[in-house]
Amino acid sequence: MAQYDVLVIGAGAAGMYCAALAGQRGRRVLLIDHATRLGEKIRISGGGRCNFTNLHASPAQYLSDNPHYCRSALARHTPQDFLKRVRHHGIRWFEKHKGQLFCEDSSQRIIDLLQAECDDGRVDWRMPCTVTAVTPEAGGWAIATDQGTFEAPSLVVATGGMAIPKIGATDWGLRLAKQQGLPLVSPRPALVPLTFAREDWAPFAELAGVALEVMLRCNEGEFREDLLLTHRGLSGPAILQISSYWQHGDELVVDLLPEQDLAALLLEAKQGSRQQLLTVLSQLLPRRLTELWLQRHDLLGRALAEVSDKTLRQLAHGLQHWVLRPDGSEGFRKAEVMRGGVDTRALDSRTMMARERPGLYFIGEVVDVTGWLGGYNFQWAWSSAFAAAQAV
Structure with missing residues (x-):
């Protein structure tokens, strides 16, 4: 010995x-x-x-x-x-x-x-x-x-x-x-990508590869980092960070335009404007994401002037308060x-x-x-x- x-x-x-x-x-x-x-x-x-x-x-x-x-x-x-x-x-x-x-x-x-x-x-x-x-x-x-x-x-x-x-x-x-x-x-698992039920994520799967900086919140966690959309769910530094705070059943709240007053911006842009809503939002967000979002809210192809103030406020709230509920993670095989x-x-x-x-x-x-x-x-x-x- x-x-x-x-x-x-x-x-x-x-x-x-x-x-x-x-x-x-x-x-x-x-x-x-x-x-x-x-x-x-x-x-x-x-x-x-x-x-x-x-x-x-x-x-x-x-x-x-x-x-x-x-x-x-x-x-x-x-x-x-x-x-x-x-x-x-x-x-x-x-x-x-x-x-x-x-x-x-x-x-x-x-x-x-x-x-x-x-x-x-x-x-x-x-x-x-x-x-x-x-x-x-x-x-x-x-x-x-x-x-x-x-x-x-x-x-x-x-x-x-x-x-x-x-x-x-x-x-x-x-x-x-x-x-x-x-x-x-x-x-x-922690520092791990989060996944969603296939039927819930199906509309967003086509956005795989889209990335943008967001503010992401869950329980006590809050991070301003890059978010990456994937075929199965969400990844990128923002999700890896928040995954340590997330437990099964918890909701995520995503602000796609952190530190901006999107409602005020849209209402101001509406004054005397003939611009398409898609044109204005695409200057702030990835175009593929903007198109899908407007399509899902029956606003694609609409001019700003045609949209009511109430609808613009609701749109802004949804983009800055996107609530998601993951159904799991990629597990220890992908966890850091x-x-x-x-x-x-x-x-x-x-x-x-x-x-x-x-x-x-x-x-x-x-x-x-x-x-x-x-x-x-x-x-x-x-x-x-x-x-x-x-x-x-």
């Missing part, structure tokens, strides 16, 4: 970073992962350029059943702290918008950074390696694998969530937590992250350790902390990894 100070299961963003930082503190670390290819979720993120953090990361951009839990970790390891390592490794980066930082080259640069940091910490690797059993022992933990049995006082679980199973995502970390008596917050996970009320917020299971730590996506789209989930990986690495 090989002895280590720290065993880390999961060689994704959080796992590699935690292993590296613990190793650099002088701990003897073993990092284990079942995958054959390293950092696949990092590799495909951000369109292949890895949106590795967000300059504006704060607790306000994270969802959890225990919303204050993330404060400590985020404060102790900030976006600027990770950015220092990015600069140290000579990685060129750029800010896209809203504080989102991407690699100028490719996501591989972040994987290379993490590998180099692990090398600096003299981390041992077992990959691919399958864990078959986890057993608590006096003063530590033992894990049985297809490459032998390993033992350490500290075991860090960084196995991620259930999003994108085709690249190896599983519920392994959740099953381990449950086995060890930790409570779970029910997992569900998982919402839910190990209940943080069972974890110490400074160390990530399970309160009732000394030496057992959970970090990253397996924990019930879910960030917005835009680099926030990577920042949670770095911050939670740092917190655990300082404790093991």
